[in-house]
Amino acid sequence: MTERKTPLDTERREQENAHNKHRKKESGFTGQIGFVMAAAGSAVGVGNLWRFPYLAAKDGGGLFIVIYLILALTFGFTLLTSDIAVGRRTGKNSINAYAAMNPKWKFLGIITFLVPAIIMTYYAVIGGWISRYVVVYLIGDGSAAASDSYFTGFITDPLQAVMFAVIFMLITAFVVFNGVEKGIEKCSSILMPVMLVMIVAIAIFALTLKSTDAEGVTRTGLQGLAVYLTPNLEGITFGRLMQILLDAMSQIFFSLSVSMGIMITYGSYIKKDVNINTSVHQIEFFDSGVALLAGMMIIPSIFVFEGIEGMKAGPSLMFVSLPKVFDSMHVLGRVVGLAFFLMAAFAALTSCVSVLETITANCMEIFHLERKKATIILTVFYTAASVVVALGYSLFYIELPLPNGSVAQILDLMDYISNSFMMPFISFLSSILIGWVIGPDWIVEEVEYGGKKFGLKGLYRFMIRYIVPVMMFILFLESTGLLGG
Ligand code: PFF
Numbered sequence: 434m435t436e437r438k439t440p441l442d443t444e445r446r447e448q449e450n451a452h453n454k455h456r457k458k459e460s461g462f463t464g465q466i467g468f469v470m471a472a473a474g475s476a477v478g479v480g481n482l483w484r485f486p487y488l489a490a491k492d493g494g495g496l497f498i499v500i501y502l503i504l505a506l507t508f509g510f511t512l513l514t515s516d517i518a519v520g521r522r523t524g525k526n527s528i529n530a531y532a533a534m535n536p537k538w539k540f541l542g543i544i545t546f547l548v549p550a551i552i553m554t555y556y557a558v559i560g561g562w563i564s565r566y567v568v569v570y571l572i573g574d575g576s577a578a579a580s581d582s583y584f585t586g587f588i589t590d591p592l593q594a595v596m597f598a599v600i601f602m603l604i605t606a607f608v609v610f611n612g613v614e615k616g617i618e619k620c621s622s623i624l625m626p627v628m629l630v631m632i633v634a635i636a637i638f639a640l641t642l643k644s645t646d647a648e649g650v651t652r653t654g655l656q657g658l659a660v661y662l663t664p665n666l667e668g669i670t671f672g673r674l675m676q677i678l679l680d681a682m683s684q685i686f687f688s689l690s691v692s693m694g695i696m697i698t699y700g701s702y703i704k705k706d707v708n709i710n711t712s713v714h715q716i717e718f719f720d721s722g723v724a725l726l727a728g729m730m731i732i733p734s735i736f737v738f739e740g741i742e743g744m745k746a747g748p749s750l751m752f753v754s755l756p757k758v759f760d761s762m763h764v765l766g767r768v769v770g771l772a773f774f775l776m777a778a779f780a781a782l783t784s785c786v787s788v789l790e791t792i793t794a795n796c797m798e799i800f801h802l803e804r805k806k807a808t809i810i811l812t813v814f815y816t817a818a819s820v821v822v823a824l825g826y827s828l829f830y831i832e833l834p835l836p837n838g839s840v841a842q843i844l845d846l847m848d849y850i851s852n853s854f855m856m857p858f859i860s861f862l863s864s865i866l867i868g869w870v871i872g873p874d875w876i877v878e879e880v881e882y883g884g885k886k887f888g889l890k891g892l893y894r895f896m897i898r899y900i901v902p903v904m905m906f907i908l909f910l911e912s913t914g915l916l917g918g
Contacts, residue, residue, distance in 0.1 A: 521703050545694040549788045
């Protein structure tokens with residue numbers, strides 16, 4: 434394969450390629466499919482299954498969906514392309530990748546590294562909650578799970594919460610311990626297709642549901658689908674539209690796992706013949722597709738059994754409202770409940786793996802550690818951290834007011850710092866670095882490497898220079914409460 438001649442520093446480029454060649458021998462994805470599965474595995478997680486549906490229910494159904502899709506195709510595309518291209522071009526993880534782009538910007542690599550380092554303290558705890566529900570449906574305890582206090586009872590029980598978090602953490606560590614190809618790629622390539630089949634099946638099933646309530650009103654799954662998809666413009670104001678826009682934007686970050694170094698690390702594992710442009714479209718398609726399907730499965734089910742009111746449950750939709758729905762389905766509910774939480778556990782596992790992998794890869798690079806040793810050390814550390822976070826609803830219970838007006842326990846605090854505070858900040862600074870310091874062509878070149886087509890490069894350049902910095906700055910102000918939102 435020949436390299437296109439460009440006005441950029443060719444000597445530096447040769448050095449990068451030499452580094453990449455060396456690196457690929459150590460570890461890497463086998464090809465585009467393996468990479469897309471792993472990246473989609475990272476992207477598809479609790480964000481798609483739990484957060485997207487409740488935001489859609491809260492933010493006007495179809496209106497939120499349309500805004501989300503437009504933003505995914507513009508912002509999501511820009512941020513994902515940047516991360517993957519930075520990873521492949523430098524062949525490094527976030528800390529060193531930013532230093533390679535411009536030595537003065539190493540600080541941004543360090544801040545980026547801190548995001549997965551913080552997320553890892555609580556992601557296994559959420560994975561533990563999901564695993565707990567898998568066990569509940571497995572042993573046929575679904576009716577107990579449908580009671581209002583079940584979820585709170587479980588997370589406030591120190592032993593239970595810790596046990597499931599630790600189990601989830603150890604499974605994650607096992608995958609990372611086995612490396613990029615034999616651990617991560619293999620795990621995602623098996624679990625992702627299974628997960629997709631399960632979610633499609635449950636979503637279709639949800640549309641066939643029908644129930645008559647005590648007042649004799651019959652509601653169907655298809656009516657629920659209409660509620661989900663129809664844009665609700667009632668009482669819409671500029672402020673409200675802005676709020677929906679910002680909700681959709683922060684969801685895109687979290688959902689695509691961008692601006693946290695994960696896609697930089699995964700990008701550093703791909704070969705030069707992989708087409709970044711088509712990979713980005715495939716990952717986005719997978720991620721948005723699962724989010725839409727999750728809504729199609731959850732919203733109609735809730736609508737059928739609990740009506741419009743039920744959809745206002747917010748964050749408790751998945752752990753409190755859904756078990757009620759499964760309970761209303763009687764015997765069938767046990768099977769569907771098990772399938773749902775198993776699928777959610779797969780989605781959470783592939784995401785959790787990507788977080789631990791990113792931290793491990795950075796530590797291997799910085800401390801010159803070998804994978805197995807790095808994984809063991811980090812597993813000990815994060816198991817301890819997960820225990821503390823899991824105990825944040827019992828022994829270490831706190832009530833901390835956040836600048837955005839909500840009250841946080843330890844888990845919410847970690848989530849707030851990493852997602853609401855750091856991610857927009859990182860995207861803002863990265864867009865300045867790429868758009869204005871090194872220039873968008875540094876990325877465009879990598880995407881076009883080997884004569885590949887980058888049809889939307891005009892859009893990319895425009896977004897990264899003008900739109901992303903402005904919007905990220907607004908998002909940052911909003912989520913820190915500085916905008917009064
Ligand atoms: N993208 C994942 C989701 O939508 O659930 C969540 C996620 C994965 C967030 C990895 C953060 C992360 F580091």
